[in-house]
Amino acid sequence: xxxxxxxxxxxxxxxxxxxxxxxxxxxxxxxxxxxxxxxxxxxxxxxxxxxxxxxxxxxxxxxxxxxxxxxxxxxxxxxxxxxxxxxxxxxxxxxxxxxxxxxxxxxxxxxxxxxxxxxxxxxxxxxxxxxxxxxxxxxxxxxxxxxxxxxxxxxxxxxxxxxxxxxxxxxxxxxxxxxxxxxxxxxxxxxxxxxxxxxxxxxxxxxxxxxxxxxxxxxxxxxxxxxxxxxxxxxxxxxxxxxxxxxxxxxxxxxxxxxxxxxxxxxxxxxxxxxxxxxxxxxxxxxxxxxxxxxxxxxxxxxxxxxxxxxxxxxxxxxxxxxxxxxxx
Numbered sequence: 001x002x003x004x005x006x007x008x009x010x011x012x013x014x015x016x017x018x019x020x021x022x023x024x025x026x027x028x029x030x031x032x033x034x035x036x037x038x039x040x041x042x043x044x045x046x047x048x049x050x051x052x053x054x055x056x057x058x059x060x061x062x063x064x065x066x067x068x069x070x071x072x073x074x075x076x077x078x079x080x081x082x083x084x085x086x087x088x089x090x091x092x093x094x095x096x097x098x099x100x101x102x103x104x105x106x107x108x109x110x111x112x113x114x115x116x117x118x119x120x121x122x123x124x125x126x127x128x129x130x131x132x133x134x135x136x137x138x139x140x141x142x143x144x145x146x147x148x149x150x151x152x153x154x155x156x157x158x159x160x161x162x163x164x165x166x167x168x169x170x171x172x173x174x175x176x177x178x179x180x181x182x183x184x185x186x187x188x189x190x191x192x193x194x195x196x197x198x199x200x201x202x203x204x205x206x207x208x209x210x211x212x213x214x215x216x217x218x219x220x221x222x223x224x225x226x227x228x229x230x231x232x233x234x235x236x237x238x239x240x241x242x243x244x245x246x247x248x249x250x251x252x253x254x255x256x257x258x259x260x261x262x263x264x265x266x267x268x269x270x271x272x273x274x275x276x277x278x279x280x281x282x283x284x285x286x287x288x289x290x291x292x293x294x295x296x297x298x299x300x301x302x303x304x305x306x307x308x309x310x311x312x313x314x315x316x317x318x319x320x321x322x323x324x325x326x327x328x329x
Contacts, residue, residue: 003066006056010049012092018043019087025173026310028165029302031158033095034087035166040075043083046094047071050083053094057142061187063283070140074116079105081116081139084170086162088147095159096143098167102174103133117183120216120275121287127212131181131289136174138167138182141258160257161302168303171292175323178292183285184259186274194248195284196223198255199274201232201244201263202286206271213287215275237267259286268294293326300327 023036023043040047051069058064065072074081085097107114113128116139123132147159167180186195199221221228231247232240241263248255255263262269272287293300305327308320315323 001066003059003064004068006059007048007052007068009052010045014045015049015094016092018046025084025166026169026307028086028158028162029306030161031088032090033158033162034089035084035162035169036087037082037084037166037170039078039080039082040071041078046085047075047083050085050094050097051075053144054097054140054142057145058280058283060145062189063185063187063281065280072116074101074139075099084163084166086159086166093147094144095147096163097140098138098163099140100170101137103135103137103177106132106137117181117287119279120183120277120285121272122214122216124212124214131179131212134176134178135181135289136170136177136179138180141182141184160261164261164299164303165306168299169307172304172307172323172327175326180290180292181288183287184256184262186256186259186284186286188282188284190256191248191251191253193223193227194251194253194255196221197228197231197244197247198259199286200228201240202271203273204232204234205237205240206269206288208268208270210272212270213272213289215273215287217276217278219274219276219284262288262290264296265299266290266295 019036023038025035025037027034038046048069048071051071055064055067055070058070064070075083081099081101083097083099086095087093088095101115108128111125111128112118113123113132115137117123117137141163143159143163171177171180186198231243234240245255268291270289272289274284274286277283277285292304308323308327
């Protein structure tokens with residue numbers, strides 16, 4: 001099916017007007033950007049621009065919905081997903097974003113959670129009962145195309161880091177939650193052998209209780225196991241990562257930035273396999289679960305504890321105390 005033409009950009013002045021101070025979550029640690037969170041109903045024009053940018057970015061790499069904007073019912077439902085964006089106030093552009101939904105807002109229908117991940121992964125009853133109530137599901141992570149280039153340095157250099165500032169703030173605002181659950185995407189055009197090496201690395205170092213979540217459309221790894229084990233030997237994470245990075249570069253590609261970021265985020269991250277998403281141009285999506293408080297100390301300080309400094313004048317003292325207690329600071 002031929003993809004629909006992507007809509008024209010929403011005028012900048014309309015977007016800037018909707019991004020009022022009530023939706024501001026925090027300032028970024030680097031590059032002087034701002035992070036906003038909102039529902040589609042709170043900022044409908046920003047939502048359309050966000051849908052346009054998402055579709056543009058995903059389609060560029062061979063994914064996307066094929067619609068004129070990447071907006072679905074999960075974005076539009078009253079109690080559905082919220083949006084998290086990084087805004088460049090200098091150039092007045094959305095740099096990137098995520099969408100997220102709290103466990104308490106997830107509807108369970110016939111024992112199955114009504115969330116985007118459940119369309120391509122089977123979430124076990126144990127996961128739904130024991131993990132999901134303490135989980136924030138993430139999705140639709142992207143960085144605007146021109147901010148994936150070095151020409152807007154330092155804005156582009158820190159785009160992904162800015163998004164992590166936003167996730168750190170979300171994890172603190174909803175401090176009663178314990179996990180992020182979501183998918184990292186790899187595209188069909190990506191080198192197959194490099195993909196197999198990366199997935200084998202994830203399987204080797206991050207698989208724990210895989211029966212909690214299983215792919216509905218699992219991909220097959222066709223690279224001979226000996227080739228994979230020559231690179232990923234399983235006895236030392238750092239050495240395996242070094243060999244993986246070298247092997248992938250030898251194949252003429254890099255480890256995708258978001259995949260790379262998650263690999264270094266937490267040693268207790270869980271990987272649940274990879275599924276093909278037929279509704280998103282056949283992209284390959286890997287399910288992961290990340291515990292907030294077990295991320296590396298440097299990232300915890302940079303993205304989570306820094307939010308407390310920003311929020312000290314805006315959040316109720318009782319909430320700040322609860323967050324500090326959870327962080328142990």
